[in-house]
Amino acid sequence: xxxxxxxxxxxxxxxxxxxxxxxxxxxxxxxxxxxxxxxxxxxxxxxxxxxxxxxxxxxxxxxxxxxxxxxxxxxxxxxxxxxxxxxxxxxxxxxxxxxxxxxxxxxxxxxxxxxxxxxxxxxxxxxxxxxxxxxxxxxxxxxxxxxxxxxxxxxxxxxxxxxxxxxxxxxxxxxxxxxxxxxxxxxxxxxxxxxxxxxxxxxxxxxxxxxxxxxxxxxxxxxxxxxxxxxxx
Amino acid sequence: xxxxxxxxxxxxxxxxxxxxxxxxxxxxxxxxxxxxxxxxxxxxxxxxxxxxxxxxxxxxxxxxxxxxxxxxxxxxxxxxxxxxxxxxxxxxxxxxxxxxxxxxxxxxxxxxxxxxxxxxxxxxxxxxxxxxxxxxxxxxxxxxxxxxxxxxxxxxxxxxxxxxxxxxxxxxxxxxxxxxxxxxxxxxxxxxxxxxxxxxxxxxxxxxxxxxxxxxxxxxxxxxxxxxxxxx
Numbered sequence: 001x002x003x004x005x006x007x008x009x010x011x012x013x014x015x016x017x018x019x020x021x022x023x024x025x026x027x028x029x030x031x032x033x034x035x036x037x038x039x040x041x042x043x044x045x046x047x048x049x050x051x052x053x054x055x056x057x058x059x060x061x062x063x064x065x066x067x068x069x070x071x072x073x074x075x076x077x078x079x080x081x082x083x084x085x086x087x088x089x090x091x092x093x094x095x096x097x098x099x100x101x102x103x104x105x106x107x108x109x110x111x112x113x114x115x116x117x118x119x120x121x122x123x124x125x126x127x128x129x130x131x132x133x134x135x136x137x138x139x140x141x142x143x144x145x146x147x148x149x150x151x152x153x154x155x156x157x158x159x160x161x162x163x164x165x166x167x168x169x170x171x172x173x174x175x176x177x178x179x180x181x182x183x184x185x186x187x188x189x190x191x192x193x194x195x196x197x198x199x200x201x202x203x204x205x206x207x208x209x210x211x212x213x214x215x216x217x218x219x220x221x222x223x224x225x226x227x228x229x230x231x232x233x
Numbered sequence: 234x235x236x237x238x239x240x241x242x243x244x245x246x247x248x249x250x251x252x253x254x255x256x257x258x259x260x261x262x263x264x265x266x267x268x269x270x271x272x273x274x275x276x277x278x279x280x281x282x283x284x285x286x287x288x289x290x291x292x293x294x295x296x297x298x299x300x301x302x303x304x305x306x307x308x309x310x311x312x313x314x315x316x317x318x319x320x321x322x323x324x325x326x327x328x329x330x331x332x333x334x335x336x337x338x339x340x341x342x343x344x345x346x347x348x349x350x351x352x353x354x355x356x357x358x359x360x361x362x363x364x365x366x367x368x369x370x371x372x373x374x375x376x377x378x379x380x381x382x383x384x385x386x387x388x389x390x391x392x393x394x395x396x397x398x399x400x401x402x403x404x405x406x407x408x409x410x411x412x413x414x415x416x417x418x419x420x421x422x423x424x425x426x427x428x429x430x431x432x433x434x435x436x437x438x439x440x441x442x443x444x445x446x447x448x449x450x451x452x453x454x455x456x457x458x459x460x461x462x463x464x465x
Contacts, residue, residue: 053336066325066328066332068331068332068335071328071332074327074328074331075324075327075328076326078324091308091311092294094311095304095305095308098307099299101298102304103285149242
């Protein structure tokens with residue numbers, strides 16, 4: 001298959017973009033990566049490929065655009081079915097993976113973003129508490145789903161590893177902003193160890209952004225968010 | 234399999250609960266339905282089965298709870314795999330069905346709810362415009378997904394039919410309460426016909442709430458929300 005047959009439109013700070021990239025690496029699929037600059041205006045290709053949401057990531061497979069990061073990961077798993085499986089094979093395990101991935105996107109990630117965008121100390125503390133509560137739930141989920149193995153997916157990285165692991169560098173940035181450790185030996189020992197294993201995995205390490213670079217971006221993003229919220233006088 | 238081996242915890246006004254019930258009906262799976270009286274507080278069984286979100290629907294299969302309506306529908310499709318397929322078999326068609334289901338849950342249904350809750354004519358008009366724009370997108374999607382057949386899923390009801398069709402009763406209530414036709418011959422002729430077919434399907438008609446009853450319920454919810462708002 002020609003290199004240009006599979007493309008990913010993305011943006012380096014986006015945790016959602018990491019997901020299809022990790023999935024494609026797991027399947028050993030070559031692809032062309034096209035960087036969108038999210039602080040500037042959106043490209044023609046992005047607007048054409050994702051007219052409904054106008055967001056990254058987008059996977060372009062031949063002439064077919066696929067949008068929404070978790071939908072893309074499932075597509076990759078189903079198309080390149082001879083590669084290692086990303087979703088578990090058991091229906092109940094699949095349901096659990098999907099449930100926790102949905103929880104991460106709908107509840108936990110907004111809390112994480114809430115720390116970055118917090119306008120007051122109180123708002124920041126409330127958001128941090130939510131992030132911590134979520135991590136405790138995910139620690140418990142890890143115990144049940146990994147069944148003593150290194151990843152949520154078992155011996156290999158799977159769907160839920162990708163869903164959560166894609167946020168690890170942002171989590172480091174948030175730890176820096178909140179001046180506290182959110183993944184800790186005391187409360188989330190398994191996740192702490194899992195985080196190291198995930199981040200150093202061969203399918204992951206080359207696509208994870210650098211924490212310092214992301215922290216700098218985080219400062220700019222926060223300024224942008226707060227400015228957009230400012231009430232005009 | 235014993236009837237009580239499959240249970241659904243639900244609430245009759247909830248479109249999300251309908252999804253699980255329609256999927257089980259498509260697969261001809263017998264199940265026991267438990268109505269949560271949400272105004273009286275959540276049952277022990279609900280809180281135990283869905284401690285994270287404390288929401289319905291919950292599917293309980295044996296001793297395994299499965300939560301989140303679309304996760305439940307996929308679980309049903311994969312577990313009772315000898316029945317009619319709910320998701321398409323082609324990966325791109327699956328991705329397309331999942332995409333529109335996500336759009337419905339994240340963007341479209343919230344804007345329907347906003348119509349009812351909107352304070353002021355401007356807010357109401359803006360919400361209506363959003364719903365109408367969404368329906369135009371979905372009309373186009375129907376053309377592409379159905380390929381001339383009766384449903385998004387083809388000859389039979391599929392994932393996207395379920396994801397979207399479950400909102401039809403609330404859509405009709407909204408039309409009634411706002412006095413506007415949201416599905417129309419002019420703008421959404423294919424969806425208008427699809428809606429009738431969906432609602433009269435054997436897997437759907439007994440779980441679709443009655444529009445009048447739902448309208449009464451809707452008025453009560455809005456009154457409660459408005460009554461609960463702090464006085465200015």
